[in-house]
Amino acid sequence: MAEEKSQASSSKMLTLKASDGVLFEVELNIAKEMKTVQAYIDDCEDIETIPIPNVLGKHLAIVIEYIKKTNEEYDAEFEKQWNMDDLQLLLLAANYLNISGLQECLCKAIAKRIENKSPEYVRKVFNIENDHSPEEEAKLRKEYKWAFEGVDKD
Amino acid sequence: MRSLIMKNLLSRIKTRRKNNKFIRNRNKNILKHKKNQNRISVIEEEEDTEEGFSIKSSAPSQTHGVQPLGNLYLNPGSINSRDTGLGNLHTLTDELVLDILGFLDGTSLGVLASVSKSFYVFTNHEPIWRNLVLDNLIDGFQYNGSWKSTFVSAYYPSFDISSSDRRSFKVRDFYSDYLFQSWLCANLEMKPEWLERDNIVRKRGISVEEFVASFEEVNKPVLLEGCIDNWDALRNWDRDYLVKLCGDDVKFAVGPVEMKLRDYYRYSDQVREERPLYLFDPKFAEKVPKLGLDYEVPVYFREDLFDVLGNERPDYRWIIMGPAGSGSSFHVDPNSTSAWNAVIKGSKKWILFPPDVIPPGVHPSPDGAEVASPVSIIEWFMNFYGATKNWKKRPIECICKAGEVIFVPNGWWHLVINLEESIAITQNYVSRRNLLNVLDFLKRPNASTLVSGTKDRVNLHDKFKNAIEASFPGAIDELTQKEEEKKIQQRKLSFWDSVADVGAFKFSF
Numbered sequence: 001m002a003e004e005k006s007q008a009s010s011s012k013m014l015t016l017k018a019s020d021g022v023l024f025e026v027e028l029n030i031a032k033e034m035k036t037v038q039a040y041i042d043d044c045e046d047i048e049t050i051p052i053p054n055v056l057g058k059h060l061a062i063v064i065e066y067i068k069k070t071n072e073e074y075d076a077e078f079e080k081q082w083n084m085d086d087l088q089l090l091l092l093a094a095n096y097l098n099i100s101g102l103q104e105c106l107c108k109a110i111a112k113r114i115e116n117k118s119p120e121y122v123r124k125v126f127n128i129e130n131d132h133s134p135e136e137e138a139k140l141r142k143e144y145k146w147a148f149e150g151v152d153k154d
Numbered sequence: 155m156r157s158l159i160m161k162n163l164l165s166r167i168k169t170r171r172k173n174n175k176f177i178r179n180r181n182k183n184i185l186k187h188k189k190n191q192n193r194i195s196v197i198e199e200e201e202d203t204e205e206g207f208s209i210k211s212s213a214p215s216q217t218h219g220v221q222p223l224g225n226l227y228l229n230p231g232s233i234n235s236r237d238t239g240l241g242n243l244h245t246l247t248d249e250l251v252l253d254i255l256g257f258l259d260g261t262s263l264g265v266l267a268s269v270s271k272s273f274y275v276f277t278n279h280e281p282i283w284r285n286l287v288l289d290n291l292i293d294g295f296q297y298n299g300s301w302k303s304t305f306v307s308a309y310y311p312s313f314d315i316s317s318s319d320r321r322s323f324k325v326r327d328f329y330s331d332y333l334f335q336s337w338l339c340a341n342l343e344m345k346p347e348w349l350e351r352d353n354i355v356r357k358r359g360i361s362v363e364e365f366v367a368s369f370e371e372v373n374k375p376v377l378l379e380g381c382i383d384n385w386d387a388l389r390n391w392d393r394d395y396l397v398k399l400c401g402d403d404v405k406f407a408v409g410p411v412e413m414k415l416r417d418y419y420r421y422s423d424q425v426r427e428e429r430p431l432y433l434f435d436p437k438f439a440e441k442v443p444k445l446g447l448d449y450e451v452p453v454y455f456r457e458d459l460f461d462v463l464g465n466e467r468p469d470y471r472w473i474i475m476g477p478a479g480s481g482s483s484f485h486v487d488p489n490s491t492s493a494w495n496a497v498i499k500g501s502k503k504w505i506l507f508p509p510d511v512i513p514p515g516v517h518p519s520p521d522g523a524e525v526a527s528p529v530s531i532i533e534w535f536m537n538f539y540g541a542t543k544n545w546k547k548r549p550i551e552c553i554c555k556a557g558e559v560i561f562v563p564n565g566w567w568h569l570v571i572n573l574e575e576s577i578a579i580t581q582n583y584v585s586r587r588n589l590l591n592v593l594d595f596l597k598r599p600n601a602s603t604l605v606s607g608t609k610d611r612v613n614l615h616d617k618f619k620n621a622i623e624a625s626f627p628g629a630i631d632e633l634t635q636k637e638e639e640k641k642i643q644q645r646k647l648s649f650w651d652s653v654a655d656v657g658a659f660k661f662s663f
Contacts (some may be wrong), residue, residue: 001407002366040360047576055272069361076211084242087241087608088242088243088245088246090252091164092245092250095247095250096589103253104253106248107253107254107256107257108257111254111255111256111257111258112256112257113263114266115258115259115262116261116262116264117265117266118265119266119269121269121359122266122273123267123269123270126240126241126242126243127241127242128238128239128241128269128270128273129238129241129270130269130270131235131238131270131271131272132268132271132274136323137268140267140274141268141270143267144264144265145265145313146261146264146306146309146310146313147260147261147262147265148264148265149265
């Protein structure tokens, strides 16, 4: 069941300005979910436009939508739409804006994508060059023998 | 003994809820903007300079060779294997990487160690494995040198843990403040100058009336000497006695798990971490009645009005056992009660601030339900203790040794750290002097989150009030009247006549 944040509590609107200049008008109680913005408001009461220099418009839009719609069902479907790059950028945005629910949701999402995968797969996903020497890697396989049973084929 | 020079430890923050549960072992990064100013550099020097500190002589050489970021800046042209080994993930902060890894199971973590040296270091971060153990092995665990080994030997008993030699795996050119600091705080020792100040009032052999008038009534802490000399616990309680007495069938609360005493000692002997777990059990006397018989409440604290609730009273007495370095960061005791804490073995350093003075580095939320403070107690000392030296609002400090009892008045902020392995008994109580306070506290609209130690939070106020009326009819009215008269006659000054901070957590009187 979608839960829209109640509009009754505050009709005051705030403008958020993303790093690429895109403007978003949001209700105060939505903006307050971003603790960084909340702190900004607490410090400067009469502000109308708040700069969000670390977040692109495209991601800020997603974040705002998340805050409006978040619930268990929404969260479960939310992460499926994004590729790894977007997930990371959204995570950095959620971290910067200090939205704990979204941050947790995204961390879980990224974790889910590397769970039970082989090292080779993970290296491919994140573009990592293996800096273990062959001897070291053999040593690690031995040390972690217990972990290597039951890993996905990929 | 090695010395290291540091500018300023980054202040990593943890947040705890009023009922003493930590939200998550993560860094909120409130002081993120300060990061650039607080680069840590490590230069190994012979002498202990003023900013230096000592590492435990038993500390392993830096785990895996992680260095603080300051060293990278001293090494122009050097690359950070942390970043190259994370690939696209390198833009994330250390804390975010650890947060992600924190959602994986042990097997996945084990596999990921092979991805790169960077992943090896991150997946070996002990707090991740500690969480896995504490979340899953709730019926107790056998500590095996490290949290990771503990987990592996519990879940893969047939795997021979000793065949792996983790210490030989060093990484080069890996720079990370967060991970370095984590290792550092796990291995720091208390500096002597943090232990020097002892300005608490000490009394020996005073009457109950004098205690009430000079300390309880006016909400002042005091250290009482000689009042538990007759405790059998002082004579008897050593490891052998306790292990024999408690046997293998009893389990005590240690953080989120319950474990046998024998297993707890196994952990506390081996552990080396920032915030060692301590044994903290509110049902110790119910579990092992003899423990309850080996001590008695000191004469000053025998008026305990929650008694009227009998078995329905909130948790009120705990046995506390912990290794050196274990303890509790700044908090105010629940339900607006007062407390006493008696050391049976070992010694504890105490720092106390009055109710209207928030300790430096501590940030309570406006409703008091959450308190954000530095991750480890040592970190608080490193970053904030110095500030208290020149402050007008100096804290009350002391070291409480075996046989001594400290009185912590209601509403006072306090921090405690065990200086050596210690055993103590502590009780919270309500006397007529703070009965009204407690009733007010329980009446609060958010009582259900703030009130602790009982399953029946919302009704506690009514139950308690009714029980008091039944046992001491008219008492509440009498006290209320006295309060009114007092208010009219005196203007109440805060302890140091200080101005409350915005958003200060104030107990109303």
